[in-house]
Amino acid sequence: MRVTFRTRKLEKLFASGNAARRAYGDHVAKRHVQRVHMLRAARDVHEAARLPGLNTHPLKGNRDGQWAIILTGFHRLIFRVLDDAGEVIEFEEVSKHYDD
Secondary structure (H helix, E strand, O other), X not given: OEEEEOOHXXXXXXXXXXXXXXXXXXXXXXXHHHHHHXXXXXXXXXXXXXXXXXXXXXXXXXXXXXXXXXXXXXXXXXXXXXXXXXXXXXXXXXXXXXXX
């Protein structure tokens, strides 16, 4: 699957382990990078949804059209599917799911 990033900052946080650790903490940063690599290895979003441990799922309500992957109990990696085949995605944010 082809992966893009909504902003240069998101791309930098993926590319730089130190920047990601400063922004998210060690555990979330490690999971963030790991999950992006797993998605890149998948053929499409439907294959990614079947990968164990990712819990890839479409969102509802005001986030309709977006998908999420669990990083930790509280953090989610939010993305959009950009093509009909589900082979191109764009990461939008790392979100603290419960905002505590």
